[in-house]
Amino acid sequence: ETGVTQTPRHLVMGMTNKKSLKCEQHLGHNAMYWYKQSAKKPLELMFVYNFKEQTENNSVPSRFSPECPNSSHLFLHLHTLQPEDSALYLCASSPDPRSGGTNEQYFGPGTRLTVT
Amino acid sequence: DQQVKQNSPSLSVQEGRISILNCDYTNSMFDYFLWYKKYPAEGPTFLISISSIKDKNEDGRFTVFLNKSAKHLSLHIVPSQPGDSAVYFCAASVSAGGTSYGKLTFGQGTILTVHP
Numbered sequence: 737e738t739g740v741t742q743t744p745r746h747l748v749m750g751m752t753n754k755k756s757l758k759c760e761q762h763l764g765h766n767a768m769y770w771y772k773q774s775a776k777k778p779l780e781l782m783f784v785y786n787f788k789e790q791t792e793n794n795s796v797p798s799r800f801s802p803e804c805p806n807s808s809h810l811f812l813h814l815h816t817l818q819p820e821d822s823a824l825y826l827c828a829s830s831p832d833p834r835s836g837g838t839n840e841q842y843f844g845p846g847t848r849l850t851v852t
Numbered sequence: 853d854q855q856v857k858q859n860s861p862s863l864s865v866q867e868g869r870i871s872i873l874n875c876d877y878t879n880s881m882f883d884y885f886l887w888y889k890k891y892p893a894e895g896p897t898f899l900i901s902i903s904s905i906k907d908k909n910e911d912g913r914f915t916v917f918l919n920k921s922a923k924h925l926s927l928h929i930v931p932s933q934p935g936d937s938a939v940y941f942c943a944a945s946v947s948a949g950g951t952s953y954g955k956l957t958f959g960q961g962t963i964l965t966v967h968p
Contacts, residue, residue, distance in 0.1 A: 778854070778856070778960045778961070779896075779958040826896070839884055839945040840898050840901060842898065844895050845893070846895050
């Protein structure tokens with residue numbers, strides 16, 4: 737139990753569908769992250785939110801749209817995805833890194849996304 | 853440009869022996885380093901970290917060594933156990949604020965297999 741949950745765990749969607757991934761953290765953290773892990777590639781940071789404000793968008797295509805309504809919840813809205821977007825999408829949270837503390841991030845189990 | 857590299861995709865070790873996982877980085881601004889372990893169908897789990905002001909950090913069977921001049925870190929697991937079989941990721945960050953705060957840069961991972 738890591739304190740970070742993600743739903744759904746598996747998702748298959750067509751290229752014309754719209755779906756959303758949900759992440760919730762129960763750790764009292766103030767920063768939340770979306771990562772993408774493709775086969776045989778390092779984890780790629782997609783978005784960073786600190787105190788509900790987006791502080792990083794790592795050149796992610798607009799077909800991925802994040803939403804952070806509060807410090808405990810993070811969504812990733814998906815629309816008109818491509819087959820190459822199939823990957824494991826991981827959410828993570830951490831204490832506010834701007835406080836100068838360490839950067840341990842705690843990950844959820846991920847959503848395995850397949851785009852057909 | 854991959855700033856954190858794990859050049860060994862896999863490592864196989866006998867139970868009871870030492871496992872040594874290596875990681876190299878290129879960005880001299882990195883000052884905090886972490887190791888994560890990942891089992892199939894789970895998110896990465898934080899294992900151990902080290903600040904650049906230290907050259908060694910130990911936690912039970914796990915020890916991380918940092919060689920700043922060589923921009924190299926390693927994770928030693930001794931004695932290795934079959935339950936240690938997983939993918940191990942090293943990650944690096946800049947801990948002291950600025951626009952890079954909160955960002956972890958990951959290596960590609962090394963698959964460790966510990967044989968009984």
